[in-house]
Amino acid sequence: MHAPSSAAPLHETLLRQLRRAGLTTEQPPAEPEAWAALLHGLSRSYCEAEQDRRLLERAQDIASRELASLNHALETSRSRLASLLSLSSDWLWEQDEQGRFTHVSIGRHAATTLDPAHLIGKACVGEASIAARPEALAEYSGRCADRLAFRCFTFTLAAPEGGHHHLRISGEPVYSNGRFLGYRGVGSDVTRSVEAEQQVEQLARFDALTGLPNRHLFALELDRALVRAHRGQGGFAVMLLDLDRFKNINDHLGHAAGDELLKHTAGRLRALLRDSDVLARLGGDEFVLLVDHCADAVALSSVATRALEAIAQPLSVDGLKLQVSCSIGIAQYPADGEDAAALLKNADAAMYLAKAQGKNTFEYYTAQLAQRAAEHFSLEGDLVRAAGQGELRLVYQPKFRLADGSMSGMEALLRWQHPQRGLLMPDMFIGLAEESGQIVPIGRWVLQAACRQIREWRRHGIEVPPCAINLSMRQFAAATLIDDVLGTLAEHGLGAEALELEITESVLMHDPDRGGRMLHRLREAGVRIAIDDFGTGYSSLAYLKRFPAHTLKIDRSFIRGLPQGREDTAITRGVIAMAHSLDMRVVAEGVESPEQLALLYHHGCDEAQGFLLGRPAPPGPLPPNVAVGAHVAAVFDELRREHDV
């Protein structure tokens, strides 16, 4: 009997039963009992096989149901993950055992423009396009080396298209069968919040307008310099710089122009610095410079001089040419203060004195200077009461026609008879009055006093020529100027021709459009106008055409150089020719010598004013020309003799 190959298991079962019964396939059982035993054995085997099969089927059934449930759970979890990721603003990532990103999937709602491909293959350490703060990088590297989880590691990825992404990741190590495979975790693009943080930090430490360190950061730098100096690593100095008359520029040209000027100033000062110096803006128009490793006054003076020169360079703001200056106060460590507060206070005192010295200069702090600074403050306080206490006076200086030596006009000049300090000249207090705003009531007092005096002379039957008064920047800017002038003239029964207003070229040039408009209105009202200190304010013929003045006064700094100074002579001649071409009369200020007068006469100057012809004097019962008559007549006689007039 041969069993078919497909029935091999059955055959095995049959063979096993035959063997148990002591039979073979060649020798089947002869007796019916043997057959019955064989069949019984076979049946039992089949039953057992059937049981096994059923057990197996059940096991398979259970296994496949478990598998299906596991599959279902896996699918649910996978789709939950996918849906969470798609809703998420974060991303998932994986790194290999070298720390290189192998997988980055970004949530649909992640606020990023990051292309995940830019990260793939890159490790956070040792990659040129990835940077992080050294402490953060050290901590991340340390935890990765120890196979520890890490949280919120922030790094910056340079994007190939330019710009940066600030990325923050948290991760934990992944193992399989005890083998380290790398890291896996979540991440997010924190560019916006990092940039906002940086901006806040920038604003907290730097001045938004100029980009310079602010007061807070400067204080930290000053503390560091003090620590270094305490350790014996060299002295340093603090220089406080304040722009002169910045308020006027702001008031008259507007804040945008003021801001522009501050930016220029910052740029110019920055260009002077060494790496070890610190320049900061303390606020307004106040800058401070920490000059490190510099105990030498010669070197400090050179820095201060260069700063003055840099600031004094003309600049163009809004199409206007401006020239500004600054005043500088210097305090040195440790001589002038051993802590930050003392150094800043003393530099401030020195700066205040530089202003009082006429501005555009620098001063070192000394104990005497501190005393003078205090005096300056008290002077400012006294000035408020000066007009009310009857301490102000006017003196009058005559002007003469060169053609015939007759008096053409006079100028009222202010003096302050201070109860303790004696007679003070305008240079001592006009700047203060301008800065504090006191110049407006003081200017009204001058107008009243001059008109009262002209009326007084006229009451005595003396016909006086026009009397000039000086207008400062704030007075010229006052909306009430024309009403004030015309009202005061009317109050004293005077016509507009009785007065002349002297307005400096630089006041007009601060806002040439407004300057031109105001001069037109004043001229229409019949008031005479002189442009004072001409030549110092950078105006050109083009500007001059817009200023309809009657008279141009050549600044005395040019007259001082006559007759030897070739440049001053050329400028004086040019100004005379230019003014005449515009039908203006020319007055030379500050004429002190017959030689100057002769040269002016020779070049066709119309009038002269100066100590040679008459000093400013208090008003007497007679006007100034009568008082100085004999002396002036002699000067002009001499002039005529020399020039065969």
Ligand SMILES: Nc1nc2c(ncn2[C@@H]2O[C@H](COP(=O)(O)O[C@H]3[C@@H](O)[C@H](n4cnc5c(=O)[nH]c(N)nc54)O[C@@H]3COP(=O)(O)O)[C@@H](O)[C@H]2O)c(=O)[nH]1
């Ligand atoms: N806003 C106002 N400003 C005023 C007023 N009064 C004066 N001032 C301004 O002060 C400046 C200085 O005035 P002062 O010290 O009086 O000097 C005047 C003359 O004394 C001086 N001068 C005249 N001749 C000579 C001279 O031959 N040599 C010489 N060294 N100085 C001389 O010049 C000043 C007059 O100049 P100016 O006004 O430019 O004609 C003065 O410049 C005014 O700006 C006031 O009331 N309000």
